[in-house]
Amino acid sequence: MWIDSHCHLYNCSSTELASLYEQAARHRxxxxxxxxxxxxxxxxxxxxxxxxxxxxxxxxxxxISPESALREAHAADIETLSSLVDTPGIIAIGEIGMDGIQNAYPPMAQQEKLFRRQLRLAKTKDLPVILHSRGVERHVLNILQEEEIHRALFHCYTGDAETARSICNSGYHISFSGIITFKNAHFDTVIRACDPAKILIETDSPYLSPEPYRGKANTPQNAYLIGKYIATVLGISEKTAAEIFQKTFSSLFGTPAPNFS
Ligand SMILES: [Zn+2]
Known part of the structure; x- marks a missing residue:
């Protein structure tokens, strides 16, 4: 019933994947x-x-994430990406975006160039985008509007409540990670500022384990802890929260509609 809308599994062997899928399913x-x-x-x-x-x-x-903006900005990479996203089951272009917080990342102009190229690819392919945006949410929001992007998910949102409201009002979506469960994180107001029908959850595993597993390696099974946390903040049952997320997911990514019977 829970959906992990963002995890990194590319370093897992097939044996690791099989047990990780099984563990996740066991945690619903x-x-x-x-x-x-x-x-x-x-x-x-x-x-x-x-x-x-x-x-x-x-x-x-x-x-191609902003971290890779220098070495991956070649036309050939966009072409490779363009053919990869035609694969059935590839439902979005991501993660892409801009990061104004990490000093080690390429210069902003370079990041923006690659970001816009991938937004144009998403438009051509009629695919939604999954965004990495740190410290530059307003700027990213403006770029999305300039590029006429209609379906976007701000992954691992850490911006403020007012920007969250603008994102939802612009028709875009927000995904929360385990960060919201950290003590002293203060994201409850941000969660309440969002339109509940624009919220998704994610683990961003292997990073960002939610409480009570903070600091340990994260896996998709922990998505239920984030779902549970949001349900509590919104004052709804876990079942209702999970159903809202499922509907939101299928409408954003065009996957089969959920069956709640
Ligand atoms: Zn990520």
């Missing part, structure tokens, strides 16, 4: 989006999606 995490960060990991994501899973629904996102 029944849908995963395995997400890439550059061209080699996009190829790995395609491989995993084609292999599929017998225990859960597996989808993929291919894209």
């Amino acid at each position: 995490v029944t849908t995963l989006v395995t997400t890439a960060t550059d061209v080699p990991t996009s190829m790995e994501v395609q491989k995993q999606v084609l292999q599929g899973s017998t225990t859960l629904s597996l989808y993929g996102a291919c894209g």
Whole structure:
């Protein structure tokens, strides 16, 4: 019933994947989006999606993250990406975007160039985008509007409540990770500022384990802890929260509509 809308599984062996899928399903995490960060990991994501899973629904996102903006900005990489995203089960271009916080990342102009190229690819392919945006949410929001992007998910949202409201009002979506469960994180106001029908959850595993597993390696099974946390903040049952997320997921990514019977 829970969906992990963003995890990184490209370093997992097939044996590790099988046990990770099984563990996730046991924790009622029944849908995963395995997400890439550059061209080699996009190829790995395609491989995993084609292999599929017998225990859960597996989808993929291919894209070049801002961290890789210097070495991956070549036309050939966009062409490779363009053919990878035609694979059935690849439901988005991601993660892509801009990061104004990490000093080690390429210059902003370089990041923006690659970001816009991939937004144009998403438009050509009629695919939604999964966004990495740190400290530059307003700027990213403006770019989305300039490029006339209609379907976007701000992954691992850490911006403020006012920007969250603008994102939802612009028709875009927000995904929360385990960060919201951290003590002193203060994201409850941000969660309440969002339109509940625009919220998704994710683990961003192997990073960002939610409480009470903070600091340990993260896996998609922990998505239920984030779902549970949001349900509590919104004052709704876990079942209702999970159903809202499922409807949101299928309308954003064009996957089969959920059946709640
Ligand atoms: Zn990620």
